[in-house]
Amino acid sequence: MGREDYQLKKLKHKKLWFTLIVIILLVCLSFVGAGYYFFTVACVPGEKSFLSSSSNVIKKSDPLYHEKVWFKKTPKEKWYMLSADGKYKLDANYIPYKNSSKTVIVLPGYTDTKEDAGIFDALFYELGYNTLTPEPRAQGESEGKYIGYGWPDKDDTKKWVSYLLRKKGKQQQIVIYGISMGGATAMTTSGLKLPHQVKAFIEDCGYTSVKDEIEYEAGALYNMPAFPRFPLVEILSGINKLKVGYFMGDASSVKQLNKNYRPMLFIHGSEDHFVPTKMIYSNYQATRGPKEIWVAPKAKHAKSFSVHPKEYKKRVASFLAKYVK
Structure with a gap:
């Protein structure tokens, strides 16, 4: 092979490697771009096209008509x-029940x-029961830049417990209930060190981890x-780690439940195709x-109460009667 042929072959190899590197970089950039897009869809507050919009009109045919009225x-x-990190002002409703x-x-x-x-x-x-209903970060009137899928909210929930005890007294008996993302928040909160006044948890259709749910x-x-x-x-x-402060795999209900020794009622709809029904069994076992x-x-998803209002009340009441006096 002549020197000229060798140089030509070497130049072709360089062009090939350059082309491969460019392709790899473009693929990586496209993945990062797609990652930012899905982060915006999942975690930035705003309208979500994949969620059904709810009407403010209360119809008498609604099985939960009386509750809504x-x-x-x-x-x-x-x-x-x-918030627990001191960054955001959080909003809540408190509804007192007589002298409970x-x-x-x-x-x-x-x-x-x-x-x-x-x-x-x-x-x-x-x-x-009295009810205290706080809005999570970046939802409703609560401040926040990103929806945390319950992971940062677990620390806020613990702080709400302390706030409630300071405001209403240490004789309080507290139950933590959550629906969907709130269910995951309840489960992850259960793994924290909490005051003895927290007596029980109820979670409805929460996921096993944020990563599992996103996947x-x-x-x-x-x-x-x-x-x-x-x-x-x-x-x-x-991206979530950079923006919100945690890797999605770390936000695990299962891992937190492994640290929980308080009573918990698990509820899930059999036809849930948003948070798959099978997740309840991993959470329950944990x-x-x-x-x-x-x-x-x-x-x-999140329709167990509306589909079975009487049975839902009965099961919740029976569970709580065992642990809250």
Whole structure:
């Protein structure tokens, strides 16, 4: 091979490597760009096209008509508190029940407000409880830049417990209830060191971890195959670490439940295709304390109460009667 041929071959190799490097960089940039897009969709407050919009009109045909009317007419106290990290002003409703020393902290779901959770205020008020319903960071009237999927909110919930005890006295008996993202918040809160006044937890359709839920949604909502879903979720998790402060895999209900010894009632709809029903079994197995489980027949995501209002009340009341006097 002549020197000229050798130089030509060497130049072709360089061009090939350069082309491969450019392609790899473009692929990486496209993944990062897609990661930022999905971070915006998942974590930045705003309208979410994948969520069904709820109407403010209360229809008499609604199985929870009376609960919604009661909530709308009932006076509420406005409570405010700084988030656990001191960055944001958080907003809450407090509804007192006569002279009761029993309080349920009601944790709303993903993008939900304290008004959306009003049906659960009605449920627990009927059972003789005060209710404290704080809005998570970046939802409703609470300040915040990003939706935290319950992980930073667990520390806020612990602070709400302390705030409640200071405001209403140490004789309080406290239950923590959450729906959907709020259910995950309740479960992750259960793994923290909490005052003895926290007597029990109820979670409805919470996920096993933020990463599990994001991976599932990527497949279910966008029909995304395993590749590129896996690397995309990892990039999204890294962006979440930079922006929100945690890797999504660390935000695990299962790991937190492994540290919980308090009683917990687990509820999930059998037809839940947003947070898959199978997640309830991993969560149920993980907790160390007394526990009960109910998979509500034919109920979709966060609809167990509306599909089975009487059974829901009965099961909640029966569970709480064992641990709150």
